[in-house]
Amino acid sequence: MATLRDIRRHIRAVRNIEQITRAMQMVAAAKMRRAQARVVAVRPYAHAMDEVARDVAKIGKEYHHPFLTPREEGRGLLILVTSDRGLAGSLNVNTMRAAHSHMLRAFGPGYEVVAIGRKGVEFAERMPVRLVHHRVGLPDRVEMEMLRPAVDRATKAYLDGDVRGIVLAYSRFKNLLTQVPTVQQLVPVPPADADEGPRTEGDYIYEPDGQAVLERFMPTYLLSQVFHAVVEGQASFYGAQMIAMQNASSSAGDVIRELSLTANKVRQAGITRELMEIIGGAEALQAARR
Amino acid sequence: MGVATRLLTSQRPLFEGACDFIVLRGADGDLGVLPSHAPLLTWLKPGEVMLRRGEREEYYFLEDGYLEVLPERVLIMAQRGDRSDAIDLAEAEGQLRSAEEALTRASGSSEQETAELEGAVAVAAARLEAAQLQRRRARD
Numbered sequence: 128m129a130t131l132r133d134i135r136r137h138i139r140a141v142r143n144i145e146q147i148t149r150a151m152q153m154v155a156a157a158k159m160r161r162a163q164a165r166v167v168a169v170r171p172y173a174h175a176m177d178e179v180a181r182d183v184a185k186i187g188k189e190y191h192h193p194f195l196t197p198r199e200e201g202r203g204l205l206i207l208v209t210s211d212r213g214l215a216g217s218l219n220v221n222t223m224r225a226a227h228s229h230m231l232r233a234f235g236p237g238y239e240v241v242a243i244g245r246k247g248v249e250f251a252e253r254m255p256v257r258l259v260h261h262r263v264g265l266p267d268r269v270e271m272e273m274l275r276p277a278v279d280r281a282t283k284a285y286l287d288g289d290v291r292g293i294v295l296a297y298s299r300f301k302n303l304l305t306q307v308p309t310v311q312q313l314v315p316v317p318p319a320d321a322d323e324g325p326r327t328e329g330d331y332i333y334e335p336d337g338q339a340v341l342e343r344f345m346p347t348y349l350l351s352q353v354f355h356a357v358v359e360g361q362a363s364f365y366g367a368q369m370i371a372m373q374n375a376s377s378s379a380g381d382v383i384r385e386l387s388l389t390a391n392k393v394r395q396a397g398i399t400r401e402l403m404e405i406i407g408g409a410e411a412l413q414a415a416r417r
Numbered sequence: 418m419g420v421a422t423r424l425l426t427s428q429r430p431l432f433e434g435a436c437d438f439i440v441l442r443g444a445d446g447d448l449g450v451l452p453s454h455a456p457l458l459t460w461l462k463p464g465e466v467m468l469r470r471g472e473r474e475e476y477y478f479l480e481d482g483y484l485e486v487l488p489e490r491v492l493i494m495a496q497r498g499d500r501s502d503a504i505d506l507a508e509a510e511g512q513l514r515s516a517e518e519a520l521t522r523a524s525g526s527s528e529q530e531t532a533e534l535e536g537a538v539a540v541a542a543a544r545l546e547a548a549q550l551q552r553r554r555a556r557d
Contacts, residue, residue, distance in 0.1 A: 168428060168429035168430070169427060169428070169429075171423070171425045171430045172425040172426060172427050172430070172494055173427075175423065175425050175492050175494050176483075176494055178492070179458070179483065179485045179492060179494070182485065182487075183458065186456070271427050271496055325456060325487050329455075329456065330456070331456045331457055331458040331485075332455055332456065332457045332458075333457075333458050333459065334443050334444045334445040334448075334457070334458075334459035335444050335445050335459075339444070340444070340458055340459060340460060343460050344458070344460065344483055347481070347483070347496070351427065351494075354427060
């Protein structure tokens with residue numbers, strides 16, 4: 128049986144862990160609030176860019192940009208947005224599982240991966256896929272331009288004809304308790320549904336012309352979606368980490384309570400044993416005197 | 418009755434509401450948008466957007482913008498942008514100067530690099546112009 132000293136040492140160790148997880152929880156909560164404000168500010172822009180791309184896919188006729196034209200041949204390309212660090216529960220695993228099963232269903236094995244975030248890089252190295260580009264160590268205040276190399280790489284793969292579809296996977300920040308693994312088809316651009324988008328039949332007027340506008344717009348569309356995914360992913364990460372650390376802190380509390388109980392029992396047993404010994408000794412002395 | 422208009426940047430939304438008249442710097446030159454305009458898609462040159470609502474006129478400076486017009490709504494999306502009255506004139510002057518210096522220093526570098534630096538100068542010049550226009554309007 129463990130001695131009182133061992134148990135007390137164990138309690139101290141767990142208490143130290145609890146202090147660290149509680150501190151991490153506070154930091155994650157503060158960063159999460161900032162990231163959440165960012166998500167709310169970025170969403171309208173990203174949704175508008177997506178809306179316009181889908182409108183063009185629905186009514187555009189003047190110029191058929193390659194992003195609007197479905198293909199038969201080629202692999203799939205996954206832009207996988209994950210966090211760099213862990214300690215966030217099953218956040219990244221959920222995103223990667225959803226992405227992987229979608230890619231297998233839509234394109235089959237051996238698809239290409241552009242990984243944004245270290246966890247995604249590790250995933251791509253472990254799985255039978257081709258990691259063609261990666262970006263890690265993005266700051267919390269990420270800017271759109273920082274993602275351009277990754278997006279350019281994906282665009283090139285598509286325009287060169289190596290791939291027939293670009294898919295984006297990330298963790299959407301629903302609220303601080305819920306992160307939703309999200310898989311979004313970027314290319315070919317899915318047309319707006321019949322009841323959405325422009326109610327007109329005719330095409331747009333393009334200035335200066337369809338080709339010039341769309342060749343400029345489509346890469347920006349892709350960039351805006353990836354940027355949005357990264358911002359969502361950051362908020363999700365801090366949300367998930369906050370919850371994970373909260374759970375860890377409360378588990379540490381449980382362990383400390385249990386250990387304290389054991390320590391008290393051991394201490395009580397020790398006192399009882401000493402008392403028994405004293406009483407036993409006293410009785411033996413009395414018996415000897417008689 | 419105005420047209421439902423949204424002005425959004427990648428940093429944050431700037432405006433949402435009904436506008437009676439909009440003036441922007443389109444790819445083919447300045448253009449005005451009234452309600453029930455035909456569908457239109459264009460990119461925007463770096464420069465000012467004017468939104469008129471009743472008697473009020475609001476000015477914004479946008480970079481890397483796109484405009485989608487549908488009869489029932491107008492969407493303006495820009496990578497960066499702000500209200501014109503939020504631009505600091507001295508800061509805008511400094512930005513233009515450093516952009517021009519960077520371009521001079523980089524003479525002889527690759528074509529793509531030069532193009533990017535020229536773009537930065539154009540943006541800085543347009544931003545300074547917006548700040549000057551804003552100052553003139555404030556004085557009137």
